[in-house]
Amino acid sequence: MSSLLKEELAKRLFGPLRRRLHEFIEVEGAGAERRYLCAAVTKGEEVEICMVKHFRVDQEEQFEIVEKWFLKDLEMIDGKEADTDNPYFDMHFHKVYSMEAYSCASKYTFARTVNKLNEMYLKKDLKIVNFDSTYLNDDSIWSSNNRDCLVLMRICFYASNLLCLSLCPLS
Template sequence: MSSLLKEDMEKKLFKPKGHTLYEFIEIKSELKERFYLCTSVVKRKEVHISLVKHYKVCLDEKYEIAERWFLKDLECIDGKDADTDNAHFDMKFEEVCNVEAYSCASKYAFVRSIIKLNTLYTKRDIKVINFDSSYIEDGVMWSSNNGDCLVLMRICFYASNLLCLALCPLP
């Protein structure tokens, strides 16, 4: 489903503007429309972070950029708390943008995309704080597109270890 959504969003919104959609996550909103946080690259190698509103008109899917920032202007991305499973994070530009993803895994996927795009295009020093570094470091585990599944698998592994430790009687 998400690959079809990505293809549709790229075809209707990003390609006509000369952008390539790199990553997107759905974020929570109190409004009826759905919102996505997207990273895209312009042909001249400029990276944008966009808040995209998704709505329907009759049976047609529509997308509209509600807000856009440049990756080169991102100063800090704050995961709020690395020790808890939360989907909240802040992006600090001139102002702070508070975001709540639909899952902790999607939050980490988005941050990994920011780090990768920064490494490829802007090469700036962006502070990444309050994230578990083992989930965002670029390594063998994140070389595929299955990063979200691997994050979930690691979390389950750690949780099962904690459960085993809790159930084992102490000598």
């Protein structure tokens, strides 16, 4: 599902803007609309971070960029608490923006992507604080960009639980 959504975002929103979408995560939004925090690169190799609103008009899916920042203006990403499993983080630009990711894993995915894009395009001193550094490195097992693997792992976990429950004798 996430790879299909990424293709949809890339094709319908970022492609016409001549941007290459690198990563997106779902963040908490207001109301029935969904919101995504996206990292994209312009044709001039500027890295943009933008908030995208996803909503429906009649039967058609719509995407709209509602806020945009540049990586060059990002001073720090604060993961709040490195030793707890929480989805909250702050991005410090000229102002602090508090975010709630869909999951702690997606928060780390986004921080890894921003860090990688910084190393590729800017090489500036970007502070990433209150994250477990083990999971920020690209050589970590959890750094796969393919979140579908995580979905598959969850399905396998639930299937194994169902199997175990079905083998338990009923009294």
